Structures are given as structure tokens and as C-alpha cells.
Amino acid sequence: MIVITGASSGIGLELAKLYQKDGKKVVNISRRESEFAEVNILRDLREGSGIQEAVQEVEKIDEPIEAVINCVGVYTEQEFGKITETEINRLMASNVKAPMLLISELLERIKKDQADILNVVSKAGTKGGTTTPVSPVYTASKWAEQGFTFSLQTALKDTPSRVTSFCPGGIKTNLFKKAGANVDVSNWMNPADIAAFIKHILELPKNIEVSEVLINRKSTS
Numbered sequence: 001m002i003v004i005t006g007a008s009s010g011i012g013l014e015l016a017k018l019y020q021k022d023g024k025k026v027v028n029i030s031r032r033e034s035e036f037a038e039v040n041i042l043r044d045l046r047e048g049s050g051i052q053e054a055v056q057e058v059e060k061i062d063e064p065i066e067a068v069i070n071c072v073g074v075y076t077e078q079e080f081g082k083i084t085e086t087e088i089n090r091l092m093a094s095n096v097k098a099p100m101l102l103i104s105e106l107l108e109r110i111k112k113d114q115a116d117i118l119n120v121v122s123k124a125g126t127k128g129g130t131t132t133p134v135s136p137v138y139t140a141s142k143w144a145e146q147g148f149t150f151s152l153q154t155a156l157k158d159t160p161s162r163v164t165s166f167c168p169g170g171i172k173t174n175l176f177k178k179a180g181a182n183v184d185v186s187n188w189m190n191p192a193d194i195a196a197f198i199k200h201i202l203e204l205p206k207n208i209e210v211s212e213v214l215i216n217r218k219s220t221s
């Protein structure tokens with residue numbers, strides 16, 4: 001089975017669609033259902049209790065985990081001078097605590113099943129804050145997610161489980177609209193293309209670990 005956090009929309013939804021087409025059992029963990037998942041575990045992953053309950057539900061499924069793909073994430077536009085504690089907590093809980101605690105709680109099962117992990121971080125987690133004008137709260141959360149992903153890579157380096165830090169630039173999803181951001185994403189990358197690339201990475205021979213991927217958005221005109 002393929003476990004996807006955030007398969008109810010955007011990149012995760014496109015991944016669920018591809019894996020379902022391939023006949024894989026897709027397990028979605030998010031607050032809303034994914035039409036392409038065979039199992040929907042509806043939990044708020046900002047809550048530690050929600051993460052633990054989701055892990056218990058996954059543990060009950062008697063099928064090896066092939067991959068855990070973390071797409072859970074939220075955006076904010078808050079800039080310096082307007083940053084609120086509430087927004088810092090919301091982003092850190094969704095973008096850092098959720099994937100980190102979920103993987104930590106599932107780690108023994110991941111090792112047993114020799115499952116791979118791919119975290120959808122962001123270009124903001126590699127270059128954000130240095131060259132790109134992206135919200136500092138989002139950027140900070142994605143650098144943290146990047147740090148935890150590399151730590152995980154080191155922790156699993158002598159096991160068959162591969163860990164990928166996947167860092168794309170702008171993709172045409174509702175991530176920004178949901179945050180009330182006034183961003184025109186109409187010419188940004190297609191989430192279906194990004195999902196196909198993620199699936200390809202995970203289907204490479206098991207002796208290839210794509211440790212880090214940085215994808216830049218190009219203008220086509």
C-alpha cells in the first residue's frame with residue numbers, strides 16, 4: 001500500500017489518482033476524503049492525538065507499506081511586522097510536526113516493510129529566504145521539514161528504506177488560495193506532472209536513492 005498524507009487535494013490527489021490506476025491500495029490521511037483512496041483516515045494532523053490515531057489505523061492494515069509520501073502542508077502570506085503566534089503554530093504543526101511525528105511513530109513498521117519515504121518539502125526549504133521572496137513563516141517551516149528529512153536519511157542510511165527530499169517551486173494547486181493569498185498560479189507547474197515524477201523516483205531500482213530533488217518552474221513563453 002501507498003500511504004499519502006494530504007491526498008485529498010493538489011499533488012497528493014494526483015498521486016492517489018496515479019497509484020489507484022496502477023491497482024495500488026492508496027491510504028489517504030487528511031481531514032477530507034480523497035476520491036482516489038481505498039482507505040481514508042480522516043484526522044487533523046496538527047494534533048498529536050490525530051497523528052497517533054492515524055498511525056493506529058495504518059497499523060491495522062495487513063498489507064506492507066511500499067511508500068509513505070508526505071504532502072500535508074499549508075501556506076501563509078504573513079510578512080515581518082504582521083507575523084502572529086497563531087500562524088507560526090499552525091504552519092509548524094502542519095508542515096513540520098505532522099510529517100515528523102507520523103514518520104517517527106511509524107518507523108518500526110517502515111523498517112519492517114522496507115518502505116520508502118518521500119517528503120514534499122519545497123524550493124522554499126532550500127533557497128527560500130535567500131533569493132526568493134516567500135513568506136518567512138512558510139520558509140522557516142520548510143527549512144525545518146528539510147532538516148528533519150536529512151536527519152531521517154542519515155538514520156535510515158544502513159537500511160533498505162530510501163528517503164527523498166522533494167523540493168519543487170510553484171505548482172498550480174489551491175495551496176495559496178486557501179491561505180487567502182492573491183497569487184496567480186495559472187501558468188505554474190501542473191500537479192499531475194509533479195505526481196508522475198514522484199512516482200517515477202519511487203519506482204527506480206531500490207539501489208538508487210534520489211536524496212534531494214530541486215525543481216524550478218520555467219516560463220514557457
Ligand SMILES: NC(=O)c1ccc[n+]([C@@H]2O[C@H](COP(=O)([O-])OP(=O)(O)OC[C@H]3O[C@@H](n4cnc5c(N)ncnc54)[C@H](OP(=O)(O)O)[C@@H]3O)[C@@H](O)[C@H]2O)c1
Pocket residue numbers: 005006007008009010011012029030031032033043044045046070071072073074094120121122123167168169170171172173174175178
Ligand atoms: N503548490 C505549490 O506551489 C507547492 C510548492 C512546493 C511545495 N509544496 C508543498 O506541497 C505539499 C502539498 O501542497 P499542495 O500544493 O498540493 O496543496 P493542497 O492542495 O492545499 O494540499 C495540501 C494537503 O494537505 C492536507 N492538510 C493540510 N492541513 C492538514 C491537517 N491539519 N491535517 C491533515 N491534512 C492536512 C490537505 O488536506 P485536508 O484539507 O483535507 O486536511 C491537502 O490534502 C505541501 O506540503 C506544500 O507545502 C507546494
